[in-house]
Amino acid sequence: FIKKVYNPNRFTRPSVVICVPSGVTEVEKRAVSEVAYKCGAGRVFLIDEPIAAAIGVGLLIFEPMGNLVIDIGGGTSEVAIISLGGIVVSELSQVAGDYINEIISKYVKQAHNLYIGELTAEEIKLGLSINKADRENGDYEIRGRDKVTGLPKIIKISKDELREAISEPLRIIANTVRMALEKTPPELISDIVDKGAIMTGGGSLLIGLPELLQEEIGIPVFVSPKPVYCVIKGIGKVLEDFNFYQRVLTRTSKRI
Incomplete structure (x- = not known):
């Protein structure tokens, strides 16, 4: 990517x-920084993902108040309390979008004797x-390979059944949020109670997750507009x- 946007004949290297x-x-x-330098970067800066997400959402991160950001990406779920431009408390969990995909694959194999791939x-x-128009319960058609015969097979599973299958990882994410709040200074907790928590990342779109978090931690939980793009939008604002x-x-x- 750097080679596409950077002209090697120029005297300056990109930041x-x-x-x-x-x-x-x-x-x-x-x-991470060494990879960027080897690709032709002149200066390399790092930014914490929750900070970038908060900037992308438009939170006032430099104000003396607490902001609770719950960023659920593909590989990790991050919970951060942000104030005065820095992270006061953070919790990191490996239970995120990719892990939920694994849970779905295992459930379909164990409960319905069907092998499915990562893309499925x-x-x-x-x-x-939650961004799907069809939010009511119904049958979900799944194609895969039969565990017994080895032949292609199509089955139907209700959306309620699938939601129940992924309930455990969702509760692990909720517990990660709880752990972060337990470490948060009291003066910042009052701000969070008033403003609520903001969710970013593709995982925040899962039906029932915002409601589950709100029930578990007892404060309002909001999903940011276009949560998938919050982090990259934040980096854009920084630049x-x-x-x-x-x-x-x-x-x-x-490194020399």
Whole structure:
């Protein structure tokens, strides 16, 4: 990608902003930045994913108030309490979109003797999202390979059955949010109770997840508009007003 947008004949190299999970180690941060330098970046800055998501949503992250961001991506679910431009408390879980796909595949195999692929599991998960017009319960047609005969097979599963199948990972995500709130300073809790929590990432579109979180933590939970694009939109805002947002970035150095 850098080679597509960067002209190697120019004297200056591009500055690159990379989003990373808030719980990554210094070694992992170094590895990410080194890849960017090897691809031709002149300067590499890192930004925590919850911070980028909050900026993309439009939260006032530099104000002396608490903001609760729940970002559910493909590989990780991150919960962060943000105030004064930094992360006060964060919790990271490996239970996210990809894990839910695995749960769906295992359930279909065990309950219906049908092998399905990753793409099929992803399609099933997307079929349970709140941005689908057909939200009422109905049969979901699934195609795969019969576990017994090895031949192609089509089965029908109700959406209620599928929602029940993924209830366990959703409760793990809810517990991750609870753990973050238990570590949050009382003065920030009052702000969060007043404003509620904001959800970002594709996983936030799963039907029933916002309601489950609201029931578990006892505060309002809102899904941001176009949650899939919150992080990339936040990085775009950082690049547009680089001087203003520079304090939330970590500049890395190139290893000689």
